[in-house]
Amino acid sequence: MPRTHAGIHEHATLTSKGQITLPKAIRQALGVNVGEKVSFELRGNDVIVTRADAEHEDPAIGAFLQMLEKDISRGKHLGKLPDELAAAMLANLGRPADFDKDIEGEVAI
Numbered sequence: 001m002p003r004t005h006a007g008i009h010e011h012a013t014l015t016s017k018g019q020i021t022l023p024k025a026i027r028q029a030l031g032v033n034v035g036e037k038v039s040f041e042l043r044g045n046d047v048i049v050t051r052a053d054a055e056h057e058d059p060a061i062g063a064f065l066q067m068l069e070k071d072i073s074r075g076k077h078l079g080k081l082p083d084e085l086a087a088a089m090l091a092n093l094g095r096p097a098d099f100d101k102d103i104e105g106e107v108a109i
Contacts (some may be wrong), residue, residue: 046095
């Protein structure tokens with residue numbers, strides 16, 4: 001089960017050089033120490049901060065992502081997204097995602 005830290009809300013001040021200090025509660029929640037790296041992902045107007053070395057907690061998904069990374073780096077099994085899927089992705093760009101919501105309809109993998 002993924003670790004969640006709901007309820008942690010901290011502020012940081014941006015310096016003139018564009019730097020921030022991660023608040024102690026955030027560093028502790030992420031389990032990062034001096035010299036370790038964090039990653040930033042922009043989702044709409046939200047910035048998601050994760051450990052740069054964090055591995056996915058689900059071994060099946062982690063193995064799939066490794067296989068996918070190898071295929072992409074070798075140029076294998078690449079193809080165009082179906083137009084319908086690309087259109088749906090663009091239509092939902094910037095919308096918040098509810099990952100706990102049940103999936104409706106059929107799912108083809």
